[in-house]
Amino acid sequence: MRMLINVAESVVADALRGMAVAHPELTVDVENRVVVRRDAPVDGKVGLVSGGGSGHEPLHGGFVGPGMLSAACPGEVFTSPVPDQMVRAAAAVDSGAGVLFIVKNYTGDVLNFDMAAELAEDEGIRIAKVLVNDDVAVTDSLYTAGRRGTGATLFVEKIAGAAAEEGQPLERVEALARQVNENSRSFGVALSACSTPAKGSPTFDLPAGELELGVGIHGEPGRERRAMMTSREIADFSVNAILDDMNPRNPVLLLVNGMGATPLLELYGFNAEVQRVLTERGVAVARTLVGNYVTSLDMAGASVTLCQVDEELLRLYDAPVRTPGLRWGV
Amino acid sequence: MRMLINVAESVVADALRGMAVAHPELTVDVENRVVVRRDAPVDGKVGLVSGGGSGHEPLHGGFVGPGMLSAACPGEVFTSPVPDQMVRAAAAVDSGAGVLFIVKNYTGDVLNFDMAAELAEDEGIRIAKVLVNDDVAVTDSLYTAGRRGTGATLFVEKIAGAAAEEGQPLERVEALARQVNENSRSFGVALSACSTPAKGSPTFDLPAGELELGVGIHGEPGRERRAMMTSREIADFSVNAILDDMNPRNPVLLLVNGMGATPLLELYGFNAEVQRVLTERGVAVARTLVGNYVTSLDMAGASVTLCQVDEELLRLYDAPVRTPGLRWGV
Missing domain, CATH: 3.30.1180.20 (Dihydroxyacetone kinase; domain 2)
Incomplete structure (x- = not known):
């Protein structure tokens, strides 16, 4: 095993501890596994939350900050995060303007973000969701019904993030994210x-x-x-x-x-x-x-x-x- | 061989062609293997030139631009560039304020930059040199007499580059580069x-x-x-x-x-x-x-x-x- 790790069980927590000290401009909740831009929630701004299995860095935690994601939820390696992380992230970034979930199309992520959306809405947070499914290689692969979500996630997060930063409303940010994915x-x-x-x-x-x-x-x-x-x-x-x-x-x-x-x-x-x-x-x-x-x-x-x-x-x-x-x- | 290449012989030229299209803000001379910031020479500004074997990217070509290097000379993979590249780079970036060569301590690089300094001075370009030798692991390793130059190169290029961008004179930029290496x-x-x-x-x-x-x-x-x-x-x-x-x-x-x-x-x-x-x-x-x-x-x-x-x-x-x-x- 040629890995620079302590033990497999602590890889994600160790990485989050390392992110926390490297990036004082982020709030890294190691225990609950949520990475949030430090100034969240930003008044009047739509929140953008993404997440997925770890192992794809810098996606998603490395894309948190002004002009892109408001928060990210890292799961275990190649494993979806759980709804509790997503709800926590949504609550941390919601200013009242609502939150967009950006979800790569893998069965686990889709189910967990769906559940999180319901839970967050129960807490009074307005949630919109966009599914990223840009990979033309195959449909219905391992872990996925339909097309997989891959590189387009960066463009969705960047462009929707810029719109949110300008103060555009949730419906518009969601529509842009959807358009970027479709394009x-x-x-x-x-x-x-x-x-x-x-x-x-x-x-x-x-x-x-x-x-x-x-x-x-x-x-x-x-x-x-x-x-x-x-x-x-x-x-x-x-x-x-x-x-x-x-x-x-x-x-x-x-x-x-x-x-x-x-x-x-x-x-x-x-x-x-x-x-x-x-x-x-x-x-x-x-x-x-x-x-x-x-x-x-x-x-x-x-x-x-x-x-x-x-x-x-x-x-x-x-x-x-x-x-x-x-x-x-x- | 798990390499994303055409043939070994064209790897460096292919990469430079790819840099040229990805970075219109740089002038990439594929034939002569010199990467220069597009606005060079900048009036009154000291030029910073580095280079070395390819295979260490983004070092050095990826560090060319405002606030860092004026130009970089990529050699073949793990092989020093030749004096002709360095002289060409110096000529391209010299505004009359002189040029600092930043040289990692490998025997081939040292010899070639020394020769290039003489040739450039013959052409009327004022040259200063700083040697980077930060690696505490060993002395007199393969390719090196003394300590090897590694990660400190980034700090030398960044800090000396900022000083040059401010218009500080060659002697001061050289002294700062030397100080960063010593530190x-x-x-x-x-x-x-x-x-x-x-x-x-x-x-x-x-x-x-x-x-x-x-x-x-x-x-x-x-x-x-x-x-x-x-x-x-x-x-x-x-x-x-x-x-x-x-x-x-x-x-x-x-x-x-x-x-x-x-x-x-x-x-x-x-x-x-x-x-x-x-x-x-x-x-x-x-x-x-x-x-x-x-x-x-x-x-x-x-x-x-x-x-x-x-x-x-x-x-x-x-x-x-x-x-x-x-x-x-x-």
């Missing part, structure tokens, strides 16, 4: 499996020299397994899989996302190939983000997310953000 | 070896269940190899190795740096342990940075860097910076 598509590739602390060994078997096309962010099976391909071939396959499913007439935001163990050197090279395909297919790229944003522990590989934007979505994307994982303009 | 110490640990594209397999043999204490950023041998330790034990060993060599009376900047393949979840947990030891040893932490900043391709592991700061160094560290790899305040 987004992703496709991921694994060059190696990841190892969870609890298991201590790879979660699935991917022999060296093979890759999984369309992998999920927990190592769920994709479309097919092939012998190793070049960066160029992987870019062709991934972008074409996305463009088979969307036909952007407007420019797109592009996320070239690392799964965790793939060096930034390789991600930039992959970005060159992805943008070559987009140019060939006539898709204009408005903004590019290259790095590890929606990860799968120590999995090697990458994913591509496109989000079609109009002027208003682009303006909100460009708006200032100050979180541990994404920061500009402030 | 800094690092120690790194590998939980796995890394694989270079050219070799396609691990550069050294580190069996699962063992770790290398004091490893270099190219996988050079450290102090000793041991059976796997906990995050708590590794933090004790690393911080104590540093504090055996420095005795900070002022607060420190803390960098908890990932080597590449260690998940952010684990790095935050490690940060909690590092800060526990620092508290026990009476060292105050002024600022904390947790993430992958000075990497070793896909090596698993982490390093700790401390930099003792007075009010002026802290002010310069906090000053705005806008680069692909480090960004705040703008």
